[in-house]
Amino acid sequence: MGYYHGILLLVGIFITLTLSLNLINGFCGQFSLGHAGFWGAGAYASAVYSVFYAFPLPAPINMLIAIAVGFIAAAICGLIIGVPCLRLRGDYLAIATLGFGEIVRISIMNTEMVGGPRGFINIPHWANIWWVYGVAFVIALFMFNLKRSAFGRAIISIREDEIAAENMGVNLFNSKLFSFTIGAGIAGMAGALFAHTQQFLHPSNFNFMWSVIILVMVILGGQGSVTGSIIGAVILTIVPEALRYAGGTVAEWRMTIFPVLLIILMMAKPEGLFGAHEISFRKRSEG
Amino acid sequence: MSQNFIYFLWDCLQYFINGIAQGSLYAMVALGYTMVYGIIRLVNFAHGEFLMIGAMCGFYALRANLPMPAAILVAMLSSGLIAIIVERVVYRPIRKSGRIPALITAIGTSLFFQYFGQLVFGADPKTIPPFIEEKIFNLGEINVSNVQIAIFCITLFVLLFLFWLTHYTKVGKAMRAVSYNLPAAELMGINTNKIISFTFFLGAALAGLGGMLMGYTMSVEPMMGMNLGTKAFVAAVVGGIGIIPGAALGGFIIGIAENLVAGLYKSSLRDAVSFFILILILLVKPSGILGKNMKEKV
Amino acid sequence: MTNAHSPLLALENVTMKFGGLTAVNDVCLKVFPHDLVAVIGPNGAGKTTLFNTITGIYNPTTGCVKFSDHDLKNTKSSDITALGIARTFQNIRLFKNLTVLDNIKLAKHTRIRYGFWSGIFRSKKFKEEEKKIEVECIELLKLFGLESKKDFYAKNLAYGQQRKLEMARALATEPKLLLLDEPAAGMNPTETKELTELIHLIRDKFNIAIILIEHDMKLVMEIAEKIFVLDYGNLIAEGSAKEIQSNKRVIEAYLGAEVNL
Numbered sequence: 001m002g003y004y005h006g007i008l009l010l011v012g013i014f015i016t017l018t019l020s021l022n023l024i025n026g027f028c029g030q031f032s033l034g035h036a037g038f039w040g041a042g043a044y045a046s047a048v049y050s051v052f053y054a055f056p057l058p059a060p061i062n063m064l065i066a067i068a069v070g071f072i073a074a075a076i077c078g079l080i081i082g083v084p085c086l087r088l089r090g091d092y093l094a095i096a097t098l099g100f101g102e103i104v105r106i107s108i109m110n111t112e113m114v115g116g117p118r119g120f121i122n123i124p125h126w127a128n129i130w131w132v133y134g135v136a137f138v139i140a141l142f143m144f145n146l147k148r149s150a151f152g153r154a155i156i157s158i159r160e161d162e163i164a165a166e167n168m169g170v171n172l173f174n175s176k177l178f179s180f181t182i183g184a185g186i187a188g189m190a191g192a193l194f195a196h197t198q199q200f201l202h203p204s205n206f207n208f209m210w211s212v213i214i215l216v217m218v219i220l221g222g223q224g225s226v227t228g229s230i231i232g233a234v235i236l237t238i239v240p241e242a243l244r245y246a247g248g249t250v251a252e253w254r255m256t257i258f259p260v261l262l263i264i265l266m267m268a269k270p271e272g273l274f275g276a277h278e279i280s281f282r283k284r285s286e287g
Numbered sequence: 288m289s290q291n292f293i294y295f296l297w298d299c300l301q302y303f304i305n306g307i308a309q310g311s312l313y314a315m316v317a318l319g320y321t322m323v324y325g326i327i328r329l330v331n332f333a334h335g336e337f338l339m340i341g342a343m344c345g346f347y348a349l350r351a352n353l354p355m356p357a358a359i360l361v362a363m364l365s366s367g368l369i370a371i372i373v374e375r376v377v378y379r380p381i382r383k384s385g386r387i388p389a390l391i392t393a394i395g396t397s398l399f400f401q402y403f404g405q406l407v408f409g410a411d412p413k414t415i416p417p418f419i420e421e422k423i424f425n426l427g428e429i430n431v432s433n434v435q436i437a438i439f440c441i442t443l444f445v446l447l448f449l450f451w452l453t454h455y456t457k458v459g460k461a462m463r464a465v466s467y468n469l470p471a472a473e474l475m476g477i478n479t480n481k482i483i484s485f486t487f488f489l490g491a492a493l494a495g496l497g498g499m500l501m502g503y504t505m506s507v508e509p510m511m512g513m514n515l516g517t518k519a520f521v522a523a524v525v526g527g528i529g530i531i532p533g534a535a536l537g538g539f540i541i542g543i544a545e546n547l548v549a550g551l552y553k554s555s556l557r558d559a560v561s562f563f564i565l566i567l568i569l570l571v572k573p574s575g576i577l578g579k580n581m582k583e584k585v
Numbered sequence: 586m587t588n589a590h591s592p593l594l595a596l597e598n599v600t601m602k603f604g605g606l607t608a609v610n611d612v613c614l615k616v617f618p619h620d621l622v623a624v625i626g627p628n629g630a631g632k633t634t635l636f637n638t639i640t641g642i643y644n645p646t647t648g649c650v651k652f653s654d655h656d657l658k659n660t661k662s663s664d665i666t667a668l669g670i671a672r673t674f675q676n677i678r679l680f681k682n683l684t685v686l687d688n689i690k691l692a693k694h695t696r697i698r699y700g701f702w703s704g705i706f707r708s709k710k711f712k713e714e715e716k717k718i719e720v721e722c723i724e725l726l727k728l729f730g731l732e733s734k735k736d737f738y739a740k741n742l743a744y745g746q747q748r749k750l751e752m753a754r755a756l757a758t759e760p761k762l763l764l765l766d767e768p769a770a771g772m773n774p775t776e777t778k779e780l781t782e783l784i785h786l787i788r789d790k791f792n793i794a795i796i797l798i799e800h801d802m803k804l805v806m807e808i809a810e811k812i813f814v815l816d817y818g819n820l821i822a823e824g825s826a827k828e829i830q831s832n833k834r835v836i837e838a839y840l841g842a843e844v845n846l
Contacts, residue, residue, distance in 0.1 A: 031387060084570045090386060091330055095524060096569045099562040102517075106559045142705060149704025149711065150690075150697045153683075157691045160680035167640055167674075169666035169695035169758055212394055219391060255402040262395035266381055270388040276682055 005129070007241055009197050012132035013190050014233040018217040019139050019226065020186035025215070026223030026276070027143075027152065028179035029159025030086065031094045034101020035187060035214050038074040040206030041104055042188020043195040044114050045073030047123045050196065052113075054124075063126040067135070067192045074188025075181050077104065082180035086173065101211055109203045119202040120195075127196035135193060139186055143226045144278070155179055156224065156276075216262055222272030227279040232272070297428035302550040303543055308435035309504075310542025311442040315497030316519035317526070317534035318449070319490025325466040325529035326486045328386065332393040333373060334494060335516020336400035341366030341495025342507045343404070346413050355418050359499045366495030367488040374487045379480070397512070404509030412506030418499060438500050445493060446535055453531065462486060466529065494519075514558070518545075521561040525568045527575025536576060540564065591654065593618045593794050594639065594670075594762055598648035601634055601818075608634040610818040611648070616762065616794050621784070623797040623805045625829075626815035627839060632798045633675055635815070636764050640672050641665040652762070667695040671760035673751040675767050675798075681740035685731055685750060688739050689722040692757035722757060728790075729753045729783070745776050749783075756787060762794045763787075769801045777801060781808050806830070814838065 021035045046066040054062055077100075085096040114120045146152040155175050157165040166172050195201055217236045221228025243254035265272075316338060323331045345362030353361065373396055381392045422433045453459035461482050464472040473479050498507075498515075505511065518541055526537025541561050549557040574580050592615040601609035609631040616622055624632050637643045639650055641662035650657045652668060660668075671692075680688050697718070703711040726732040729749045734742060739750060748768060755763060765784070769777050781804055788795050799805045805812065806826040814822040814829060816838040822829055829835055 031390075084566075088569060088573050091328075091390070092524075092569055092573045094390065095330070095520075096566060099521075099565045099569075103559060103562050103566070106556075106562075110555060145705050145707060149701075149715075150694060150699070151701055151704055153687060153691045154694050156683065157680050160682060161678045163642070164674065164678035164680065165691070166662040167642075167666060167672055168692045168754065169663050170691075171661065171663045209398070212398065215391070252406060256399055256406065259395040259398040259402070263377060263392050263399070266384065266388040266392045266395070270384045 007238065009129060009132055011234055011237045012129070012136045013194050013197070014214070014217060014237050015136040015230050016132075016139050016190040016193070017187055017214050018221065018229040018233040019136075019143050020183045020190065021214050022218045022221075022223065022226070022229045023143065023146075023155075023179050023186070024183035025218055026225070026229070027147070027155045027159065028176055029223075030176060030180065031090055032097040032180070032183075033094045033208070033211055033215070034081075034097040034099070034104070035183075036206040036208070036210035037101035037104035038077055038184040038187035039191045039194070039210070039214075040108060040201075040203070041077045042070035042074035042185075042191030043201055043206070044108055044120065044191070045188070046070035046192035047120055047195040047201055048114060050124050050126065051120075051122065059124070059126045062124075063131060063192075063196060066126065066196060067189050070188040070190075070192030070195075071185040072188070074191065075185030077188075078181040078184025079177070081184075082177045086176045086180060098208065098211070101206075101208060105203050105206050108206070114201075117203065119200060121200050123195050123199045123201065125196060125199055127193050132193050132197065135189055139189075140226055140230060147226065151175075151178075159224070216258075219262075219270075219272050220265060222274035222276060224276030225272070225274035225278055228272055228274035231274070294428070298550060299547065301429045302546040304429065304431055304435065305550075306543030306546035307539060308432075308438055308542070309501075309546060310522075310539035311438045312497045312501040312515075312538075313519045313522045313542050314442055314535040314538025315445065315500075316494045316515060317523040317538045318445070318531065319494045320520050320523040321526075321528055321531060321534040322462075322486050322490045324523070325531075326462060326483055327378075327382065327469070329378065329382075329389050329393060330520070330528075331378075331487075331490075332390070332516075333396040333400060333512075334490070335512025335514075335519070336397050336404070337366045337370045337373075337491040337512075338494035338498045338515065339404060339507075339509060339512035340369050340400065341491070342415070342498035342502055342511070343408050343413075343509075345495070345499045345502070346415055346507055349415065355416075359418065359496060362495040362499045363492040364495075366498075367492040370487040370491030371484050374484055379483075397516075401509055401513065408509055410509060412508040415499065415502035415507055417503040434500075434503075441496075441500065442535070445496075446532070449531055458482070458485065518558075518561045521565045524575055525564055527578030530575065530577050533575050533577040592616060592651075593620070593653060594796075595651040596635075596639070596648070597651065599635075599638060599645045599650060600647045601631070601638055601643055602646040608818050609638065609645075609815075612815070612818075612820045614813055614820065614823065616796060618761070618794055619788070619792060620794045620811065621788050621797075621809060622795070622811040622813065623799055623809035624813045624815060625799060625802075625805055629817075630815040630838075631818040632815055633766055634818075636672060636766055636796075636798065639665075639764065640670060663695075666758050666760075669759070669761035670764065671755040671758040671762070672764035673748075673755050673766050673768060675770070677747050677751050679739040679747055679750060679754070682738060684736050685726065685739055685742070686719075686722060686735040688750060688754050689725060689757045690718055692754045693718050693722070693759075696759055725753050725757055728787070744771055748772070752783075752787075756791065760793060762796070765795060765797045765799075767798055767800065769799060769804050772801075777804055780804070784808060 017039060024030050024032045046069045049069045050066050081100045085093055088096055108114060109116055154170045157170055158172060158175055162172060217232040218229055220236060221232025240254055240258060243250055319334050320331060323329060341362040344365035345358045348358035348361040377392060377396055381389045417434045419434060419437060424431045453463055461477045464477060465479050465482050469479055522537035522541045523534045525540055526533030541564060544564060545557050545560045548560045568575060594616040596612055596614045599609060599612045626632055638645050641657060641660050644659060652670060657665060699711045699714045723732060726735055731746060731749060742750060752768060769780055772780065784795060809826060812824065812826060812829045813820060814835050821834045821838060822832045
């Protein structure tokens with residue numbers, strides 16, 4: 001039972017994480033390749049609070065604070081990285097964010113206070129499945145409503161055509177920075193949840209490979225689709241686990257199957273399962 | 288001038304020399320990145336893996352008692368061949384889908400080879416001996432190895448060869464044409480697919496060469512492409528991605544900077560150096576030191 | 586507020602250089618409220634570049650662009666739109682994967698009167714404002730005959746309809762000055778006639794000034810109250826349609842200098 005519970009927790013956390021990257025990559029069209037860095041920054045920051053600076057308050061309130069700490073720390077990283085990088089074009093932005101993601105990870109690795117390469121242990125178990133899915137639900141609702149408001153439309157128009165968007169009155173820099181910072185912050189929240197359910201953190205959990213995994217979840221679901229991100233996160237958390245559980249050669253080869261699936265996805269349906277749309281019960285789907 | 292200061296200067300020179308040698312390796316690998324980007328605007332994430340496959344094949348060639356020059360040839364050919372196959376089977380069909388799908392495909396290819404390599408070659412590190420018998424020259428306070436000198440010379444030779452190729456041969460001019468404007472080049476009768484394949488082959492072969500020459504300074508294992516590839520890529524960006532001399536310039540800069548920081552400061556920060564330089568360049572001049580700023584026409 | 590005698594838009598000695606290339610050279614022109622003027626000239630004369638300096642995509646190398654006496658130097662395009670200048674693009678820049686309606690709604694961005702959190706929590710103000718915007722946008726679409734296509738993705742529209750949507754979207758920003766960059770490109774004579782009527786209609790209905798870049802001389806001569814002619818970045822003539830048609834320099838610019846046999 002504990003095993004399935006663990007998987008369920010991960011699914012919830014990855015839903016939030018995928019949604020947060022979708023805001024940056026999918027809604028705003030800014031190709032960010034260092035997202036795991038924000039996740040890690042939030043996870044570690046919240047853990048630092050819990051382990052070293054926690055107030056003597058009941059656990060639920062402390063968890064709320066930890067989530068806030070995670071959000072703020074990651075959002076600040078997003079701000080620091082976003083301000084210089086968001087004026088870069090596509091490929092360059094991807095490279096810069098990749099670099100920053102690595103810098104965050106290496107910095108964590110070199111910080112003694114949080115255990116460095118040995119990892120950070122004994123984080124209190126303040127979060128549970130209710131917290132994880134509660135946050136996921138709130139974030140999903142937030143993104144869904146954002147999409148249907150003027151600010152969401154503005155962000156999405158940047159993805160479609162930056163120059164046209166600017167000439168229709170959208171302040172590019174502000175909107176991009178907003179997406180980037182909030183996207184980072186939400187990843188930080190997922191980090192806090194991760195830290196307080198796993199109770200253990202290690203820098204290797206926040207490396208480039210993980211940035212890619214989160215990216216694949218967004219792409220699989222469809223950039224710009226909230227439903228898509230949820231489905232993408234669910235599929236890509238459960239399937240690799242299922243393959244590992246299957247054991248034997250399948251388990252050994254699962255890490256090769258994963259990238260192959262990614263490539264096939266790009267060849268067959270680059271827009272992902274849902275494209276930029278949501279699941280709709282109407283005949284014509286609304287964007 | 289105090290004694291300490293003089294020793295400090297000698298140390299710097301040593302690191303500088305080590306940096307040049309290391310930089311030569313980065314330059315060789317960076318050339319592949321820059322040539323492919325120049326021709327189809329793709330950051331070939333899998334380039335490091337082409338190198339890895341070449342180095343692995345070279346290792347097995349040595350194990351099969353082939354002489355070093357033959358092993359190097361094997362390495363270069365295997366890298367090049369894998370590159371051609373990947374381009375044909377995976378990259379070419381994706382090209383029409385846009386840059387982001389192409390980039391993601393490259394990432395997928397890279398990951399595939401890393402894990403596939405682990406299964407096929409085993410994750411244990413393998414060692415390659417220096418390609419020539421190493422002799423260390425003692426010049427007062429510093430040591431220079433003949434291997435270092437040789438690799439630097441070979442790199443220079445490669446650069447001269449590429450210059451000759453791109454400016455004085457038909458193939459090279461075709462490469463430049465394709466990199467400026469692919470559709471126009473096609474209309475001029477250039478077989479762009481062949482040129483692109485050739486570029487991939489050349490870039491990967493050079494990476495394989497670099498891997499064999501400097502393989503003795505690092506462990507040859509399936510993940511080696513990741514670390515080395517990333518740094519070489521940064522070198523290409525720093526120098527100006529798409530520009531061949533830029534790759535060399537970037538390579539030397541990264542190599543020297545890494546060695547200076549590792550030697551004078553903290554060796555654990557070695558890997559962070561390339562990223563810092565990357566961020567610096569992207570903030571100050573994203574098109575790279577030798578790069579030109581290309582703006583979109585409205 | 587501008588009175589009838591002060592220009593809505595004034596270009597004072599505007600020069601635009603790109604390195605060694607001078608795209609626009611020392612151009613002075615004035616446009617008054619409710620004007621309907623055209624900028625013409627051979628390809629490469631600098632017409633679109635001129636538009637780009639007005640809408641803030643480029644900053645003039647020297648000279649200044651004034652809108653309602655407000656110097657637009659270093660002003661972002663998005664702010665210029667908020668001030669009341671809108672434009673269409675020569676090579677259509679629609680939001681392809683958004684619906685027709687969403688394309689128009691986006692243009693209302695600077696006129697939205699609810700805050701960020703109102704949008705997230707879907708407050709009463711949000712719902713009212715969104716409804717108002719929807720009604721306005723659909724009205725605008727009706728004007729352009731695109732109402733039935735409001736839920737289509739912009740990329741799925743026919744070319745002529747896409748051009749119309751470009752115009753409708755620019756109008757949705759509630760401008761005082763509208764810049765149309767080759768609105769008739771690729772249109773057949775029937776569509777062009779329709780366009781002529783449409784342009785007159787929107788000028789009168791929305792009480793705006795319109796500047797038109799066009800190559801279709803029939804359209805220009807029929808519609809423009811004043812014509813500016815650019816050649817190699819220089820303003821070589823300005824005047825009414827009749828005056829321009831008989832202007833020697835203009836004829837030379839388009840047809841080349843006369844050869845004396």
